Amino acid sequence: MPFLPEHPRFKGITLPPSGWVLAILLATYIFTGLIGHDPWKHDDAVSIGVAYDMVVNGNWLIPQLAGNPYPDAPLYYWTSAITAHLFSWLMPLHDAARLSSGIFTLLALEFILLAARELHGRENAAAAPLILAGSIGFLFHAHEAQPMLAALTAHTAAYWALTLLPRRPALATLAFGAAIALGFLANGLLPVLTLLPVTMYTLWQSGTRRICALLVTIAIALALFLSALWLLPLRMASPYFFSIFLQSELDSLTKSVSFFSNTLRYLNLLLWYAWPALPLAAWALWSKRRILRSRPMALPIFSFLSVLLILGLSVEVRSSAALLLLPPLVLLAVPGVATLRRGAANAFDWFGMMTFTFLMTVVWIVWSAMVFGWPRQLARQAVRLEPGFVGHFSLMAVSVSMLATMIWFWLIITSPRSPMRGIMHWMAGLTVFWLLIVALWMPWIDYGKSYRPLSASLAKKLPEKFDCIANANLPDSILASLDYFDGIRTVSLKDAAGKKCHWLLVQGEARDLTSALSANWHEIWEGRRHGDRSENDWFHLYRRAAK
Structure with missing residues (x-):
């Protein structure tokens, strides 16, 4: 910089950063914000709610949320439950559960460093974790209870294994098989499906296709074995949960979405979400345009386009799903750092x-x-x-x-x-x-x-003994928060048991619930979070009048 001295008076850190400097920087980045606040809305509250149920009620095989089966892959919840069990003596359970996000974030940064080292050399590899950690969208999800962080870790490990395959085939085979299993157990079929194209591309580009195909086959067999360690006991213990889990996975990938507009939304999201990885990747494409077919450039380009295609075809725009676009974009951006004019x-x-x-x-x-x-x-x-x-x-x-x-x-x-x-x-x-x-x-x-004050206010309005509370439209994050803070569990109004309840909890305007309110319900409480102003953010508790 022209305004800074060429030889500073006080010696600073060496670049690229390494050793304790890089360790302190990454540790500060990872663990700042993981603790010190209540579960918040959406994925944070839901993930902590599932882990809380595992710790308290021991539902490790079949994930449950507020007393109801929650059809999702269990790995992140297992990890959160373990950290919650180990560290809940030191901090609140929700903070201890959120430490698992720090573990997966640390692993993702390490694996992206190793993958960049294989593709671009040791001298440029340090840029990879800096770019990934510096991506604005990654910052938000890295500090919440987010199962997609485990899937991101699986993707970074898989990229490392694929780049390592020509040099150390045995280690790469084990790493790739474990990464595939990690992706499935972390977030179901989506992480696995998005890895298939780049795997096929790696085989096609390999000079020894037969050997590489054999190694990948062994890796997939290892992934199936590791995944079966959960799927088979689940199938034996609860065929119903097993079927709804598989059905939910298929449904999530076969939603009717407009490919063109959905893909444009993902690209529009990346304009801020993937900053500064996106402009650095664009510069790398331009500066290395003569060698785009080389392995260090072609592999991340093909991977990014294939993941974008799959997300655009089957997954509605979600900030968490866009995490899977970051690893190939970061690997593409690494040479852009060194070649900037x-x-x-x-x-x-x-x-x-x-x-x-x-x-x-x-x-x-x-x-x-x-x-x-x-x-x-x-x-x-x-x-x-x-x-x-x-x-x-x-x-x-x-x-x-x-x-x-x-x-x-x-x-x-x-x-x-x-x-x-x-x-x-x-x-x-x-x-x-x-x-x-x-x-x-x-x-x-x-x-x-925080929903803690809201939950406490609702708990005060409930008698010590009551039959059940029906809920008409409460999202999973609210169900998790009420269960975690005050042990308040509800039954869906659509179920037979819910229709018999004498209490009804509704979020937002209740005039749409004509079938429920016609049964002579009387409102006895309403509440909201401190900053919520919209009518849709208010909660209403009704009690059925005695006949």
Whole structure:
């Protein structure tokens, strides 16, 4: 950068980062935000709810959510239940369960490093985990209870195994078989299906196709064996759950979607989701356009296009499913870091430093508004968004945040010139910014997103003894939250048992439930989270009048 000294006065880290520097950076990135907040909506609450049921009720073979079978692959829930069991003495169970996401994130970063080393050499490989961790979409899912993280780990391990196959066939065979089994047990058929095209492409490109085909066949046999260790006991214990699991997997891949518009939505999502992997991959395509048929370029290109095709054909746009697009995009982007022209590299470095310095300043100013009431306009806005929130000064949070901020400025001043400096500053800036958000804003965020107060308010309105509560339209995340916080379980109104219940819990407007409300129901409670304003976010509890 022109405004930085060529030889800084204080020696900084070496680039590419390695050893304890890379370990501390990745550890800070991975474990910041995993703990310290309640289960939130969607996948976070559902995954913790399934793991909670395993720990409390021992339903390890057949995953259950709030007392009902939950047809999904079990590996992530097993891992979450194990970490919850091991560390619940040290932290709340939901925080301990979420540690499994940190384990899978760490493994995914390690495997993408190994795959990049095989494709692009040791000197460029360090860029791969930095690009993956620096991808904005990956940041959000890496810090929630998300089963797709296990599938992502399976994909990165599979790419490593496929790139390793010509050099160390025995190890690659074992790794690929384990990766296929991991993908299936983590998220069902989708991770396996998206790996098939790149596997066939690897065989076609191999110079020894017969030998490689034999090794892949052995790997698939190993994957089937490992998967059968769960499927066969499941089939024997509950044929019904076995059938609905397989049917749900098939249904999820055969939904009627518009391929063209669905694919465009995924590409549109990647514009921010895969930043900065996407522009670096685009530059790599342009700078290496003469050798696109070479193995280091062709394999990630083919893999990205095939995964995009499968997602566009069969999976409605989901942020979690887009995680499977990141590994091939990262492997394609790695050579783009080293080949960036000096002006473009300086511009990328400048953009990252200025962007995150500005965002960190905003975090500090908004924190001041939440805790000290200055600036007043921001303070009023914070209270308006989360009514009733009162900010408190935390010496520990402020000390950690100040230290992280000072490290950030030290890093950008002392980093030596290197093609790796731009992506290093980007990933480090994202990590420090995320740490400031967690340390300074998490009480405010958790206040608005947690369902704990809502569940406690509902529990107070219920008598000590009652027959059952029917639910008409509650999503799985709400069922999981109510069960986890206060042991409140409901029965579907569509079931025969639900129609006999004297209590009814509804989310949103109840006028659509004409068949249920015609049975002389009376509303006795309503509630919502602090920041929810829409009528669809309100919850209503009804009681059937005695005949």
